[in-house]
Amino acid sequence: MSIFEGFLSTSETLAAFSDRSFVDAMLRFEAALARAQAAEGLIPASAAHSIVGSCQVDLFDVDKIGRDSGRAGSLAIPLVKALKEAVGLFNPDAVPYVHFGSTSQDVIDSAMAMVTGEAVALVQADLARATEALLVLAQRHAATPMLARTLMxxxxxxxxxxxxxxxxxxxxxxxxxxxxxxxxxxxxxxGGAAGTLAQMQRQGRHPRAAVRARMAAALGLRDGGTQWHTQRDEWVALGCELALVTGSLGKVACDIALLSQYEVGEVAEPGETGRGASSAMPHKRNPVASMVALAAAHRAPQRVAGLLAVMPQQHERALGAWQAELAEWPQLLMAAHGSTRAMAWALPALQVDTARMRANIEQVRAGLPREAADEWFSPALAEDAGAQALELIEALRAQGAAAPAAGPAR
Structure with a gap:
């Protein structure tokens, strides 16, 4: 993570996609694979015990695995090699069963789904806080008059x-x-090497579905019923939804930044020592939360464009396209959570200057003929807008209450 990106995200999301966290998720996959295969009689129980016991991230040189991945072309290859070496120290007979029947994309995609689940949960929690803050503000200021602005x-x-x-x-x-x-x-x-899990059969048995179901339950992921090596539609759809939320928050941030300009002065982000300060001008108070959300809204479209661009993937496993997707994905999640966290911080304590709103209306009225002023800029017009606000608040709360509980299918 670049020094130029870190302040645009959050420590929690950076940690979720850290090298150590991702390698740990890969090891959890390998442990779940061994347990499930042993339960279905595909590998000896003693081998599974040795594999599971070795799947501890503290036993591995995470930095070396990352360095070696450049030469190997996949993070999974040096990890599996290191895992086999670790298992072989205690049980050489178990080594052939490490990563048995699986492939590099299985472990990496599953690990990415696991760490993404953590990041999405963070986004959902902060998004809920930001949304609730807006609904509270909407209720409180349902009939507070302010200028509507079109074309600036x-x-x-x-x-x-x-x-x-x-x-x-x-x-x-x-x-x-x-x-x-x-x-x-x-x-x-x-899916295994070619997507068919051909190795996972013994004496005419094909316990592929049972292994997959056991692993999904153990890792807190959904069992989709098959592999999705080059079918990326639902994965990219999640990326699109994250970008849409980021764009919607960017719109809120854009309006807040405009309303907080000195010449307008109708709202302001909450104050905090050292936050929004200028390096040269002590009188300035920059809307930093809005800045972070706007930066995320500017960055997200490029990340999603990258995901969409690599959807045409070759045959059963992709060359280059999947690897490009992997590089784009964490950046999108980091931007999305940076945006939701910034707005979840700013909106609950947003400072609203109702007197300044009224003064700005009166300033416009003063420059217009009386009839035009009364037709377009009467503060009483806020009453109708307020009634619409209350109707919309009720509908939005009903919509939120009707939604199912958050979280991935288990």
Whole structure:
């Protein structure tokens, strides 16, 4: 992670996609594979015991595995080699059963699904906090008059509560879509070298489905019923939903940044010592949370474009396309959580200057003929907008309450 990116994300997401965390997830896959295969009689129980006992990330040189992956072309190859060496120290007879019947994409995709599940849960939690804060603001300021602006110019009078409810609406929809997409995408990957799990058979038995189901349950992933080595639609759909949420938060951040300009002064991000300070101008107070959310909204489309671009993958396993996808994916999650965390921090304590809102309306009224001022810029127009805000709040809360509980299928 570059020094130029770290402050745009969160420590939790950076940790989830760290080298150590990812190698640990790969080892959890290998341990679950051995347990499931032993339970189905595919490998000896003694071999599974040795493999599981060796799948401890503290036993491995994570940095070396990362360095060796460049030469091997896959992170899984040096990891499996190191795991076999570790197992062989205590039980040489178990070595042939390490990674048995699996392939590099199985372990890497499954590990990516595991760490992605952690990151998505963080995004969902902060998104819920940001959305609830907006709904509270919408209720509190349902009839607070403010200028509506179109093409960056005063247009008429709306209410700040209605504006907040409209900010919240795509976030409520986004939470529902993100929940559905994550439930479908966070699934076990298990197909073996050519996607058929041909090695997982003994004496006419084909316990492939049972092994996959056991592993999915153990790792907290969905069992999709087959492998998805080059069928990336549901995985990319999750990426698209993350980008949509990030874009919706970027819209909120854009409006807050504009409203917090000194010349407007209608809202401000909450104050905190050292936050938003200028290196040269002590009087400045920069909207840093909005900046982070806007940066994420600018970055996410490129990440999703990368995911969509590599969907045409060759035959049963891809050359180059899948590897490019792997490089794009963590960046998208880091941007998405950076955005949701920033807004979840700023919105609950957003400072609203209702007097300044009214003053800005009066300033526009003063420059217009009386009839035009009363038709377009009467503060009383906020009452109708407020009624619409209350209706929308009720609908959004009902929509949120009707959504199923968050989290991947187990």
């Amino acid at each position: 110019q005063p247009a008429s009078v709306t209410s700040f509560g209605f504006k907040c409810a409209l900010w919240a609406a795509p976030l409520v929809r986004g939470m529902a879509r993100l929940r559905t997409a994550s439930e479908r995408a966070l699934q076990i990957q298990l």
